[in-house]
Amino acid sequence: MAAEKWVYMVTAQTPTNIAVIKYWGKRDEVRILPVNDSISVTLDPDHLCTVTTVAVSPAFDRDRMWLNGKEISLSGSRYQNCLREIRGRAGDVEDKEKGIRIEKKDWEKLHLHIASHNNFPTAAGLASSAAGFACLVFSLAKLMNVDEDSSHLSAIARQGSGSACRSLFGGFVKWTMGSKGDGSDSVAVQLADEKHWDDLVIIIAVVSSQQKETSSTSGMRESVETSLLLQHRAKEVVPKRIPQMEEAIKNRDFTSFAQLSCADSNQFHAVCLDTSPPIFYMNDTSHRIISLVEKWNRSEGTPQVKPYLAVSCSIF
């Protein structure tokens, strides 16, 4: 490969996902391994999503990245882990039309430029890092002709942001916590595709577009260290809820689906409150929306008669 001034690029779009059984708490901070399984719904890729363009050129002298138009550092271990894992799996690439040929061994020397945009507020509880890292890993895998299935890619995306592993599939996705120390079995699997329950509508009400005061990463760490309820949730509550939620999704049972997801969202916020110092991810507007929905459902009678609207706030 000659050092010509070509640029080869790939663009990908990845949606956010909304957890209906939540991930909150890591058992391994470096590999990003969770204390419990989680289940999410992937949004329509045309709505809340990240669009990332990754480019490689012999003209680039170092890896660089721009998030929403602003250059950010790639020195953090999360980016470095994803880049290293993807580079290690890179294959030969050939674009005959452009006359570009990159061999497997070249990827170690070539540098990348990455431009990523979210079409929704960053770090406001809408899983921007999930969509972001999923899109980064997916676009790089395309660029570098990585021959791995989505579950294997999910284990790489997981090392960027835990819930990113769930954004590599459409529909309903389970992230299995795994039991191995190296995290190789902590991957996402699709429970049902996006056509399985296509009349399910998700309404997102943004009650604040400000960045969260406590990032998910530091919030989770503090919850694991200080909350006396978190381990009980992880060990006793979630393992019972996961099969119930799988069953509700399988049967398109909206009553169970909504009740489980509301209860789980509230319990996640409860663990945040039980953290020292307490983490507040809901405000008076969220409280009012939840109370309104609860009253509406009650006034409609039993949830069997009318659908029970799922409300979930600050979801990762």
Place this chain on the structure above:
Amino acid sequence: MAAEKWVYMVTAQTPTNIAVIKYWGKRDEVRILPVNDSISVTLDPDHLCTVTTVAVSPAFDRDRMWLNGKEISLSGSRYQNCLREIRGRAGDVEDKEKGIRIEKKDWEKLHLHIASHNNFPTAAGLASSAAGFACLVFSLAKLMNVDEDSSHLSAIARQGSGSACRSLFGGFVKWTMGSKGDGSDSVAVQLADEKHWDDLVIIIAVVSSQQKETSSTSGMRESVETSLLLQHRAKEVVPKRIPQMEEAIKNRDFTSFAQLSCADSNQFHAVCLDTSPPIFYMNDTSHRIISLVEKWNRSEGTPQVKPYLAVSCSIF
């Protein structure tokens, strides 16, 4: 005793108490027996308090009560239980100056008029029912010359409102959950009197004077029925915190006292959130106050250097 038109009355004043290890959840709804021990600080009786005047006269044809100037029904079981228990323990009363003599057996036939005032918002999270029932039981016991110590009276007040049992003592008070089915061992005991730690200052910031949307009674019932964290708190968390709090009070250890009470307050709110439908007793103002205090304490360095301010919201 002739049916003359005399009126005999007693007035008493009882402060509220603020739980530092919280009571939330009953194991017996009728006798008001809690799922865990609790510890409180009784406020200065000159500040937030209930003033109750109880009067008896042969001219009264039925028991009546006025709360903050408005007549309320005494038909509820909580009032009836307190009145029955106190009447059952009534003694002979003699006021020679007024020429009044009431014999033990007369109390069953005589009727009462009760006027009670809170000098603070009712049902806004400031333990109005605790002060109210403690004052009712205490003033009736005085009126009827009941020969029982405060712990025995606390078991009667408990049947009006659980936390009322703790308002019959000044200083620091523990309500032992007890183990007997009839609740006779579920009584309050004084841990230390009001002089023990007289430079402890309690700041009450009323963030809303509106009545709570969910009463403590129905909130607790829903938490017991639906929260998957409540029993873990009651069985695992509180039994460890109680001796730690007793030790902190004994040693006037403000750092431990404040850390334990903040953690316990937050955990109580966490259980409320984990309830279906979720109960919100904090609002954005409470969140801001708590965050401000947390930041202040952190900026002062370790809590050993500067006192750690206890913030606790919607306390019963």
